[in-house]
Amino acid sequence: SFPFTIIAVGLFTNLVEFSLLRSFPFIELTSPNFIGTVLLVFVNHYLAFKYFNKVYHTFAEVLSYFTLCLWLIPFTFFISLSAGDNVLPSTVQPLLTPNPDHDVLSHYMTKGKKKRSVLLTIFENCKDFVMPSRTKRF
Known part of the structure; x- marks a missing residue:
């Protein structure tokens, strides 16, 4: 029962994050893909807060949505970039x-x-x- 805008922006964010994999270990902080990913993550958070403010869901459902749909890929990028330091x-x-x-x-x-x-x-x-x-x- 999520609005179409949340689903569309979430999928578009995943596509932009997928484009970061072309040059994965070397992510430039000034590249348009990285800046777009950061902006889209903030847009996703804004839309999710707006939706969950209007529609009641349990805390576990809200936390699982944020964890799986909003935080999983950015944190995975962050952790995998720092994991290569000890290789x-x-x-x-x-x-x-x-x-x-x-x-x-x-x-x-x-x-x-x-x-x-x-x-x-x-x-x-x-x-x-x-x-x-x-x-x-x-």
Whole structure:
């Protein structure tokens, strides 16, 4: 019983979001497709709020509509773009002078350790403070 405008704008938004997949890992924030997607997401939210303000539905129905029809694809794009940050390098730049100490994997694994070790230490200390574990006694 949704109005035709909500269905049409939702389908058009999905088509514009689908066009982002042509250059997927490289999404330009100034491209017309990305700007159109952001604008259409706001239009979809406006139409949905307007509709659910007039017609009563349970909270679970409204939440499931927003989750599945409005938020699923944008959040999936956002999560998949940030998920590639922790991937091992797939190509190696050829070195002019081979260095036996320069291993791509070990270089990649130790590259960000200085930044991460402080954060991991803080989280480990917080975890030990909040949930102390039993120590093994031999």
